Amino acid sequence: MKNLAVSILFLVFCIAFTQAQTTHGHSFGRKIEFPNVPGYQTLKCDFHIHTVFSDGAVWPTIRVEEALKDGLDAIAITDHLEYQPHQQDIPHPDRNRAYEIAKSFAENNDLLIIPGVEITRDMPPGHANAIFIQDANKILVDDARMAFEEANRQGAYVFWNHPNWISQRKDGIATLTDMHKQLIADSLLHGIEVVNELTFSDEAMRLALENNLGVIGTSDIHGLVDWQFDLAEGGHRPITLVFAKEKTEASIKEALFAGRTVAWYKDMLIGKEEHLVPLITSCLEIGKIKYVGDSNLAEVEIKNNSDADFIINSVSAYNFHGSSDVFTLEAHSTTKLEIKTMVRLKEFSMNFQVLNAVMNARIHPYIKIEMRQ
Amino acid sequence: MKNLAVSILFLVFCIAFTQAQTTHGHSFGRKIEFPNVPGYQTLKCDFHIHTVFSDGAVWPTIRVEEALKDGLDAIAITDHLEYQPHQQDIPHPDRNRAYEIAKSFAENNDLLIIPGVEITRDMPPGHANAIFIQDANKILVDDARMAFEEANRQGAYVFWNHPNWISQRKDGIATLTDMHKQLIADSLLHGIEVVNELTFSDEAMRLALENNLGVIGTSDIHGLVDWQFDLAEGGHRPITLVFAKEKTEASIKEALFAGRTVAWYKDMLIGKEEHLVPLITSCLEIGKIKYVGDSNLAEVEIKNNSDADFIINSVSAYNFHGSSDVFTLEAHSTTKLEIKTMVRLKEFSMNFQVLNAVMNARIHPYIKIEMRQ
């Protein structure tokens, strides 16, 4: 019975000192936070934004203030070239005007303002954003293809907007038309929105992979970011995470043409495996293995330094003492994993599928976590 | 260009009137809520609870108050028969005493108090709870097997506690010993804790299925429920959902022997497929199909009337306009699914794997959702 007493005492101590497994980090604010990845800064960018200079509802200065509050590194104001519903009141012929106002307002801040426009056409080709342009006015030409050509002549990065838009595709299924194929073939179209505003398109992601287009996510904000993306409830605007060598316009442009992006939308990260995996592993700080008492139960703390709640599907050899194979690594929180390693190990690795990360339609990446004493 | 104007106007309207996809229900209190299932009431039960009458830290009345606050239907106070660390101060020889105090305190409430004890032995057989007993004192006998026999003689439902307990199994892996096999073969052991306090055991679930043992989840509370399960952060105590014909002791006992249970632990529901699937589908209220404008995009609202955040992996033919195949149906919230059905359908069904439900080690059930206009 002495054994029993001891083991029960142990139980009592366990109970007395057990901590809740997850240390919550609820009170993080609206600033979007993702860590840098090896070799690159992770820049938070929104490349699709409207103002009163087309069909948006705010002066460009509000866009700068929203971006600062959201902790963004760069935005592009991309008013419609061809669609000017406020023309009666704002007859200004210069399509660079919104950019200039925003640029001037932001000048003492750390926020990059990238010149851009939305080329706004019937399908095909639908809508496309050209960013890093020289002069918006010159892109306002009759022929749609010529607009793409002019944007490219100016060195622009051009991406297809909301290819899943049900106003232009009744079924919401992104598909390339011949015109799109030609634009891609001629290197006039470089990216595609897999995320636009409140939508995500599996098919657009497939097109991105098949055609080597950049993966873009944008807010396409017309009204207020606070309202549209329900910030009071913890929402955020969709953005593109750009892995750039430094925080400059040139560096962002280089990264876009090199395709180094991940879209951040609701709880999802969408991108190519080669960008998703380093991003996710950079978000996670792995503690040291500690064995509990004289047991073979390994405890490892994982700190998630990002805004994303990672939904994990563990496909490792070992089971957990505190959860099934599916669990969540909450944003800005530390989760203690209790791993049944059967024997005491100096080191081991676990393979986690990250279900809220998407590398192709319905395909989720795997990360390998190395654990050490 | 008129087409363009119209379609852009449509975009503007979409933006103006789009609602956030999920209506959050954050402010639900600590009362645990799950709906009834066809043919049965879903009773919320905790069958493993300690008081000062063994090694717990509270008077039995607090256990009643906790249970009322948690919205439970039934509890069993199950103090250790053989382990009495407070004996110096509480020398009472009657092992039914804690039950009597709780029973008397609860008498004007709707809470059922089920008589129980914890048979507390070295491994094998380790610890086991006997509930629905007649007289605790008679179960306090030297021989462990005789204790099981006496409990069964009294008509008790007996389940194996924390078979994964690292004080009795260094590796935390639940395995049957010969003694357990014999107890099961002799119908003296009827259930197994797949969940105890802060732990879940994949292996215990496998044992439950292989040996037709009842699936049990308990708090094993010694201190305070509020602290141990972090209620201030939205936590809850682990319980067993019992599908009973009515809310009576007899009916709960019948349900337990018939194996109609699901354990509710953290964000997980654990049980046999035949119980999980009706429970989950009873939690979900499916709205009618509505097609958006003249598009082929179907909108269906799903209201989750339970405390569980369901993590869904959709394995259906159709993709979503708002998310990937993995998404969450938040507790006590309504989620609007936007489904790309390609053509307009009067009715269709979707298959959802529910990742936070567990029907065997690493196996998650599928539910079929029928949608109609």
Add this chain to the structure above:
Amino acid sequence: MKNLAVSILFLVFCIAFTQAQTTHGHSFGRKIEFPNVPGYQTLKCDFHIHTVFSDGAVWPTIRVEEALKDGLDAIAITDHLEYQPHQQDIPHPDRNRAYEIAKSFAENNDLLIIPGVEITRDMPPGHANAIFIQDANKILVDDARMAFEEANRQGAYVFWNHPNWISQRKDGIATLTDMHKQLIADSLLHGIEVVNELTFSDEAMRLALENNLGVIGTSDIHGLVDWQFDLAEGGHRPITLVFAKEKTEASIKEALFAGRTVAWYKDMLIGKEEHLVPLITSCLEIGKIKYVGDSNLAEVEIKNNSDADFIINSVSAYNFHGSSDVFTLEAHSTTKLEIKTMVRLKEFSMNFQVLNAVMNARIHPYIKIEMRQ
């Protein structure tokens, strides 16, 4: 000792069944809520608002959406007549334009849009709003006094804006100039902002009383209401509560000229005693007197149906069992008062000074609460 046992039992029961004294109502949303008063509807109005049509940062439609979210009954868009910093981009000569856009956008809603302008002059007379005007353009004249005359000719209600503005009064002290005195004497100026944006002026309130000017509180919003008034932290925009016979423009105008207003700013209500007292008493629902057990302790529940946390200084004959003479009746909450009436009373009254209500500089109104069994 039997007595002792009984009285201690009583204590134990008290402890078991005592409820927290205040039932909190934390989760009320951003809609501003105050009840109607006898004979009048309590209309929530903001009469000082800017858009891109002067120096504001949003299109008029955003102002309508903000007002709907805030639960307002009426707004006036009051862009500066003489100050047009966006003129380069918005050269529109028609000063009624912002009103027209807002009016048209709001037409299917219940929100009243009142035509208005801000007459924007050096001191004296400083800035003034004219609302219920016929044609803004005609008020844009060189001579300041003639602007007031034209507004009055159109039947406008005219109030002095931010008389405490430190850009026009370095000390922030509102004082009448000769010109103001003349405008008042000639009935050309009818109200005064005692609250503007983030400021309150004791001196303006004194001027309102001495000169029989209407008491006005406004947001003077240029940017976003959400940000400027910190809605995420529970803030609200300053407004004027207008006690009107019905919810029509005519009725609001009648009420303004009759001086039936109270300003709502942060936690403060500012107005004349004759309006404050009925408003506050309408906010409070008084329960029946219940005596506790066989004691002489009277319990009375007071439900506060408004957004205001009332800070009470009780100046009654009786003391409280649960608090000192100063306590708070929280917004949208029920507070149970325990009153030591010494003997059992069928009815009695209490006098409460309401410290967060202001009827003159540093003077706070008293309300009398009648309590009955």
Add this chain to the structure above:
Amino acid sequence: MKNLAVSILFLVFCIAFTQAQTTHGHSFGRKIEFPNVPGYQTLKCDFHIHTVFSDGAVWPTIRVEEALKDGLDAIAITDHLEYQPHQQDIPHPDRNRAYEIAKSFAENNDLLIIPGVEITRDMPPGHANAIFIQDANKILVDDARMAFEEANRQGAYVFWNHPNWISQRKDGIATLTDMHKQLIADSLLHGIEVVNELTFSDEAMRLALENNLGVIGTSDIHGLVDWQFDLAEGGHRPITLVFAKEKTEASIKEALFAGRTVAWYKDMLIGKEEHLVPLITSCLEIGKIKYVGDSNLAEVEIKNNSDADFIINSVSAYNFHGSSDVFTLEAHSTTKLEIKTMVRLKEFSMNFQVLNAVMNARIHPYIKIEMRQ
């Protein structure tokens, strides 16, 4: 008009850069926090606590854990000597037992456990706590006065419990009986609870002052602190703040006999002026005077480093630009005062009455705040 443009630009900048006046500190936890005062540590103490060893509902260890969670420095377990409703189950004759269990459980913590008992009698003298005793058993004598004498012989600090208790005073009005007067005259009674559990007594405070009794506030907890004081809603247990030379039992005892205490209850601080004023001023950190632009408006930030929301009634010469004379300095927050000093001052002082502090029935102390550039 240039002047106008400049002053309006100034307005625009003000709007753009104005911060909300109060920086909220909502997320502070349950640990009670008050700063030290000049010459003394501010120790947080609860001297009235029950366990299962009289009519409480928890084992003494829970009391230690609660106190640690609440950030207390010292507690006394004060079970009823004469009232033992659990005697059937806990027949232990040693009245020091609860203390011993708590003391032993707390031994590796920083929490002081002070030996105590509750002398539990009919009125007079009603109930009284004796703390810093040597042996509880010896105080259990038939004659009430002899119990006080024995406690004093042991060197105890003795205070009258809930003199306003409606079970012993139907009207809830604390009054001295002849027996109390004699106990005070004989120096056998040293303190009085002005706060007990959920009650405050103006009359008890008056008695404390008139008879030079120590001011005591206690939880008198029988059930769970979390529930009784509604911690989930931000409540806290009532305690006594003791101003001690160091954190030792001896030092607390010295401070009690010297009368250096303040009671902390709901939002109220109750004590003698000489203790309240240093405490409140120690809670407040006064920033430097900054004048806004070229105006005569002084800005001063006040940081409140305590758990108390101070309700201020300013009785100073100057008015505020942002509020009336009554405003709140929120707990753990910084409030920016904007003071209309008329001319620019290098230094000035303001007098604030602190309405949620009580120094006698309905009397609130004044503090003087010195402000400097």
